[in-house]
């Protein structure tokens with residue numbers, strides 16, 4: 771057993787992890803491959819050791835720098851919305867944070883690009899991917915509002931921090947027919963939105979209420 775990988779987690783880990791999978795199923799997450807990706811991604815290594823015992827609760831947790839690791843349900847839900855019409859080849863994520871969403875995605879698509887504006891978070895995420903031997907992830911330290919034009923177009927884009935409106939630079943980096951799942955709104959009110967790029971522009975659908983940290987400009 772790899773000592774680092776299992777740090778901070780006791781004998782009950784397998785049971786608490788299974789309980790989380792059951793909870794996601796109860797909340798309506800059905801896709802077998804996706805549940806498998808969550809099952810195979812040890813969330814306790816994406817939080818500080820002091821919080822490891824809470825890693826399999828279905829809640830967001832602080833990761834420092836005023837940021838949070840997303841709630842497992844919302845990670846599963848956004849992944850499901852991104853992949854609902856079938857597998858995707860390349861996906862861009864905005865807001866690497868702890869890297870947990872990135873890691874789950876990396877098990878389901880060919881390549882994940884992920885952008886983060888706080889360097890310390892990016893560094894920690896990178897070492898977690900090495901520890902888990904996830905090799906199809908490319909990280910970039912930059913302002914995600916600009917996307918990653920040099921690798922566009924993407925089949926899908928997932929945004930894990932909320933802009934106040936749909937960033938057009940990101941829509942432009944989707945291939946036609948590609949989709950973006952993102953929270954949009956202020957800290958007082960946000961909704962999850964699905965954007966599909968069309969020949970002429972894009973279509974959008976508002977899905978449900980959510981709470982994310984804001985998408986901020988620039989890098990730190």
Ligand code: SAH
Pocket residue numbers: 837838839840864865866867868869870871872885886887888891912913914915930931983984985986987988
């Ligand atoms: N997917 C992450 C969510 C982290 S919270 C996880 O599950 O851990 C959102 C992240 O978006 C934070 O790390 C924050 O620093 C980052 N972020 C906010 N604005 C950004 C921007 N303009 N460009 C890149 N990253 C940004």
